[in-house]
Amino acid sequence: MTFRSIGKNCTRNDGVEKTTGRAIFVADMKFPGMLHAKVLRSPYAHANIKGIDISEALKQPGVFAVLTGEDVPGPFGGAIADQYPIAKGKVRFAGEPVAVAVAVSERVAHEALKLVKVxxxxxxxxxxxxxxxxxxxxIIHEKLMEYRVAPYVNPVGKNIYQHFKxxxxxxxxxFKNADAVVEGETWFPYIHHVQLEPHCAVAQYNLxxxxxxxxxxxxxFVVQxxxxELHELPLSKIQVIAPYIGGGFGGKxxxxxxxLVSCLAKAVPGRFVRLLLTREEMFIGTNLGRGGYCKYKVAVSKEGKILGMTGESYLGSGGNAEYAVNVVTGMGLAGTGPYEVPNLKLDVYGVYTNVPPIGASRGYGHPEVHLAVERLLEKAAQKIGMDPVEFRLKNLLGEGKVNGIGQVMKHHNGNVVLCAQKVAEELYKNPKPDKGENILVGRGFTAYMKTPCMPSNVQSSVLIKLNSDGTVTLATGAIEMGQGTYTTLAQITxxxxxxxxxxxxxxNKVDTLISPYEWQTVASHGTWGTGNAILLAAEDLKRKLKESAATVFGTKAENITLDEDKLIYNGKILKWSDLALGYKNPDGSALTTPVMGEGHFVAKGVQNPDPETGQGNAAADWTFGSVGVELGIDKTTGEVHLYRLLNTIDAGTIINPQMARDQVLGAMTMVLGSSLTEGLVFSEDKGKIRNNNLVDYKIMGIEDMPDEILIDFVQTPEESGPYGAKGLGEHGTVSVAPAILNAVYDATGKDFYELPVTAEKILKALEGGE
Structure with a gap:
């Protein structure tokens, strides 16, 4: 099929604003009489609050309010109501708010908090x-079994709030009939999203x-x-406005x-209150990611077929679990990786821990379980003496095969076999490079799959307004946070x-009072879900244009022909612009009404999985791919140098090739950090995060990038997606980490199952340590 805009590298429609510094972010906003808030945070990971004295802080000039847990409503939560805006009676992680001061400036608020005694x-x-x-x-939540929970939440007790099977x-x-059995444990550490833009919110409780x-x-809309829920206000009186976002990755x-900010605003009616976090507070006072511990066992035949798999996975979810419940589900849905496993028993547990809450992080549970699966499949291939690529190709999902949750794969789901073949051909086409006697060279190969992990009835809505000059304006509830969503949606429109x-x-901003409803901008869902809503809105707009033209021409709508921005009947032509605001009779009276298209998309046929077996049509679509890594390790230092990083992904029809490549590249870059350098470190005495800054938390720099990065697309059109497209924003994160560990093994003969694999760990292993 030949497209006009799809598949083209259209220029980003937010590019000028952002490159010139004219784009407005929340921290840029100023309001008359705006007050500022600062937060006093717990120094302990777990402690009872015996008492709080705020009397001296309240006496300070310029202080309008000081709030504690006794002053705010709660608990709240949609999946599990287990948290308060400010800690009440107990703190469950170091960094949890225990008191907040609202004052005329951040400095005054900060000084006031020094006088609060806890x-x-x-x-x-x-x-x-x-x-x-x-x-x-x-026990972190003593009243866990009394909490209000959603129907799909299955609390066990003690610290286990969710069990997904x-x-x-x-x-x-x-396992009884297997020729070989391999087992192992993996740990994907707690990480931070490190968004460029800090969290900020400004709120006013109006009179x-x-x-x-x-x-x-x-x-x-989730914030709304x-x-x-907290303040028992009607939704029609709650306006949440989201402008451009400076990076999210799930952490927003x-x-x-x-x-918290909504409670502060209510404490000072009529005044705007702003809370802008510092970089250090971003680490200790917002959601983290990962924290996945997996214990897997795989049974294989001597011919290289996977016979069975068992796994116990535990997601360390932090002091509150509301945002980790569905990550647990994601770890279950993707728990086999992209392989056919006929006999399967997986148990995924959500576990309270004394760290900041764990929530969505690019990949949403998939990197955690792929680390376990891909490391053990590498081990299984070694044990039966089969080439790791050949072993995987024998077991990859394809048309007619059944995945772990009972879905029969169809052609449009994608071609992971072709992805794997392309990566393997490129990765192994030449002998390993000789980098000198001190450099050990290794190659690693993996495959992956990802599903959006979304509610069964997830909704997307858009409006397309036709303007009087023939242009159109698209209104959506989707958020632009740097990923190019608005450009992609404009191309589909x-x-x-x-x-x-x-x-x-x-x-370029979303307003919950007037913007069309959108579930949220997560799960690599925007192109697929919002894109489908656009197709419906476009058809609605064209139908209304034909009806208006038919009224003007005095005929039936089916007799009208559309040709770009023209409506034609018997040689007569109307332009869309003629009808945008309604058509007038010769005497000036109105003949037709203004034209606007609306589209509302809800995924069809997606259902909740069976609570006892996890089987069911619980995934709307799958995206498949494969990763290859070639690296060198310095025997004298343990330092890793990345030579080549390969990723071939079947994300259906690619809307904008350059942006698609950048999305995959960005995702891979993020997980390179959590594979080699990143990981939060906690103090042994109080459980505080020790590396809560960008000096001690080592994200990858430009000098750490691979010498060569090759990204390729296999485009199998997805029948449920707009023009055959589906999501790809998170997928580059899913299987890079095990590919790196497989390459480290290939280079050194040393098996690593825990991230990050730092130079120090590699050097210790080379010197004979564990």
């Missing part, structure tokens, strides 16, 4: 999930009982609902500071209306 009773704490499930572990086939029989909030959020899709891309404008 009496803590320190308690034993559990940082890692293995510690939290151990016998005698401290996958059951398929006869597992015991598979008419309404509330306005500007927030750095990927999910303004949280405010409704959950409630972080918004619940232009294609659907058969007009030039330059004639499409996308509103």
């Amino acid at each position: 009496d803590y009773e320190p308690l034993p704490f559990a940082i890692y999930p293995k510690d939290a499930i151990a016998e005698g572990a401290p 996958i059951r398929k086939g006869e597992v015991e029989e598979a 008419d009982g309404s509330m306005t909030m500007y927030s750095t959020t990927q999910a303004p 609902n949280c405010i409704r 899709s959950d409630i972080t500071i918004e619940a 232009a294609e659907a209306l058969n007009i030039p891309f330059e004639k499409v404008n996308v509103t």
